[in-house]
Amino acid sequence: MMDQDPVCVQKHNGPVFAEDDEVNSNNTLPNVFVYVKAGAEKYVFAPPSDPVTLDQDGCMYKPHVLGIMVGQTLNIVSSDPTTHNIHPMPKDNREWNMSQPPGAAPIEQKFAREEVMIPVKCNQHPWMRAYIGVLKTPFYAVTGSDGTYTIKGLPPGDYTIGAWTANGGGQGQTQEQQVSVGAKETKTVDFTFKAPS
Numbered sequence: 001m002m003d004q005d006p007v008c009v010q011k012h013n014g015p016v017f018a019e020d021d022e023v024n025s026n027n028t029l030p031n032v033f034v035y036v037k038a039g040a041e042k043y044v045f046a047p048p049s050d051p052v053t054l055d056q057d058g059c060m061y062k063p064h065v066l067g068i069m070v071g072q073t074l075n076i077v078s079s080d081p082t083t084h085n086i087h088p089m090p091k092d093n094r095e096w097n098m099s100q101p102p103g104a105a106p107i108e109q110k111f112a113r114e115e116v117m118i119p120v121k122c123n124q125h126p127w128m129r130a131y132i133g134v135l136k137t138p139f140y141a142v143t144g145s146d147g148t149y150t151i152k153g154l155p156p157g158d159y160t161i162g163a164w165t166a167n168g169g170g171q172g173q174t175q176e177q178q179v180s181v182g183a184k185e186t187k188t189v190d191f192t193f194k195a196p197s
């Protein structure tokens with residue numbers, strides 16, 4: 001229900017559904033954050049100079065789930081003619097909230113520590129949610145509309161792969177699996193989540 005802000009309603013032609021419990025047409029999940037949870041600590045990576053963009057469009061965060069590296073710039077923009085108030089709610093990073101009126105400059109922020117996941121809300125629109133995974137390595141991905149993900153460039157070794165989804169009746173779910181990767185080897189790691197009861 002977006003009725004409290006007519007500007008938000010205007011951008012949608014029909015009903016809008018909660019993104020957290022979305023399921024793909026092939027019964028897989030989008031917006032699962034998959035990442036190397038352990039095993040890559042000995043490698044040091046500089047954050048990319050390219051920012052990660054978080055847009056607010058139709059009073060929804062796009063993307064709904066994103067990964068970013070420690071020290072990489074998060075570039076927050078708005079495509080809406082209404083005021084948003086972006087409010088990440090971390091446990092291990094600094095908490096802040098900033099208003100962004102229509103036409104305001106992008107907001108640039110960085111995260112100093114690893115954290116999976118940081119929920120983001122909007123203090124103006126209670127339905128708005130995004131989730132940010134912050135890592136020291138570039139080894140993460142978010143599943144798309146076919147439920148797949150790809151993590152490339154992992155050096156040979158033994159790793160713990162973590163997976164997080166908001167799907168789960170408001171609680172979210174996490175899983176992990178072990179995998180060994182050899183040189184130039186490709187491995188498949190599938191996760192199966194339960195439907196919320």
Ligand SMILES: [Cu+2]
Nearest residue numbers: 084122124125
């Ligand atoms: Cu908002």
